[in-house]
Amino acid sequence: MTRTTPPRPLDVEKLYPGLAVHRGTTTRLHPRPGTPRVSESSVAGPLLWPVDEPWPMCTEPHGRGRGRRPADIRRARRILDDAWARDPSSGPTDEERELLTELRREHHVAGIADTDPLPMLGVAQLYRRDIPDLRPGPDDRDLLQVFWCPFDRHGRTGYGMSVRLLWRRSWEVTEVLDTPPQPEVVGFEGYVAEPCVLHPEQVVTYPFAGTLPEELCARIDGAEDALEEAAEAEYEATGEEPADEPAYQYDLSIPPGWRAGGFASWHVTDPARMDCASCATPMELLLTVASSEWDGGSGSWIPVEERDLPRNLRSPTPTEVTVSRWGQLNIFACPADPGHPHRWSLQ
Template sequence: MTRTTPPRPVDIEAVFPELRLHVAKATRLHPRPGSPAPTDSSVGGPLLWPADEPWLVCAASHRKSRGELLENVRRRRRILEAAWARLGSDGRPIGPTDEERDELNALNKRGNYAPELADDAEIPMLPVLQIFQRDIPGLEFPDGSDLLQILWCPFDAHGAEKEIDVRLVWRNSASIHEPLSMAPQLKVVGRAGYVPEPCLVDPEEILEHQAFELLPEDLQESLEGWEDWEDEDAPHYQYDLSIAPGWKAGGFASWHLTGPREMLCDCGAPMRLLITVDSKEWDNGSLSWRPVEDAGNPAYGLSKPTQVVVGRAGSLRIFVCTLDASHPHKISEQ
């Protein structure tokens, strides 16, 4: 199903024409649960992977035996889905039964589920995102590639920063003659939020305006003077007019938690925002970005279709070098 971003509540470029110098195209991915095939662009779906190429693994030393059973994470989601789909006589969801609550509690337990796994054992990385260039014409791919695959280790304990380990693979899909039929399976994950629900995507190109703090100072002042914080319903630059929430390709990065950081490649070149992974597609503060098709739908978890939770329920952004996308990428969380 198509997803459409509503028109912005105000044409801010008509108010401040100088904002036209601070725009970028972004492609909202609009992931929604489905059954993607390896030949589809997807979140958490099967990757188009050459059968004769080893799968990516995490061999870093961290506690891989302890966490949540992947099958429990999936079972829990199915129970919640069914529970919240049942409506009471008032037409509202009634939620889980006592029996379901007991089962959910049992499934919720963290434990030493894979004692056979040493800290430095190799575990398969989880597919996070697969994008075919044909679906996102606005996204720049390195020469010779038309397929981007992103995987991560479902534990957040890599390096001194205890960061999540994210890997990027650029491919030429035409060179894959014999695709892998089944990816290696993980048993234990560090956090349920690192397990994406299989989703199809429905890319939509939109226009974003630069993050408030990165605009010229006089423009910041003009916008501040224009914003009406007394009126609850008045649009705000940061929430409604600059950067879209949710999973997206390209566009601007928001720096609302840390303030702006310059992302530089180790080669010295500036980096560009490639992909944003978000814990939600919208929330109460960014309701104006909720797709037209989702308005008025009371379904449970509608704004969190991927069930991915990164950082403090924020977003994870992947940056690549503007000179050469094959240089090591960098990540940043907000």
């Protein structure tokens, strides 16, 4: 089923003259629960992985022997989905609640050391033929595969993600691995993605305001400050909450959700330079992995096909992925050489 982004509530280029030269495109992936095939782009679907190639493993030292079973996590989600679809007012039955308590229990894996190879989770695979804004891979490779460790204990702080990306030539894979290795337990259920088919849609996008030329950024900030002051004055005069005005950051520039290409959002931190560690070239956004497909405000990015569905039949979190407390993982690639190591940031 096609997913169509509604027209923006305002003509942003008319509202802010000079913005048009910064226009770009991004491809919203619109992942939705389904049964993807190995030959298709997907989130958490079967990967085109050669039977004779070692599966990605995490060998960084951290605890990996206590957590929840992936199958239990997915079963608990099915129970909740069925309960809310059946009766949005009451949710799970008492019997289902007891089962959910059991499924949420942590388990211990005996005899596993902190450095034993731990299978990484296949998060997504993207064929360039399906995704208009997916950047080229190195040496004509056409398939991007994304993995991460199911534990959140990496890096200097001991609380960071471990993300791995691999590019391959899809036509070179002749025999596919049917049953990839899986971790017995995971440290965080938000890293266990639900299988989703994709509905790619290319849309217009504009840079994060803080990365625009100073004069243009100041005009955007000034206009929105003026709207906020007017709303406060209206509230003081009438006592009624004014309607939310479309905001550049949340309604007019960068769409939420999983997407390829376009501009990174820096809504949690100030914009940071993302230069290639190999050649110092400024990097460009490759992929955004998001916790939510739309925010809880105006919902102006909800696809046309889903706007009128009952709330219990449409979900802003179809992949069930949770990326940090803020909700976005931005992965960057080097435009000078796609084979150079990727970088990423959490927003």
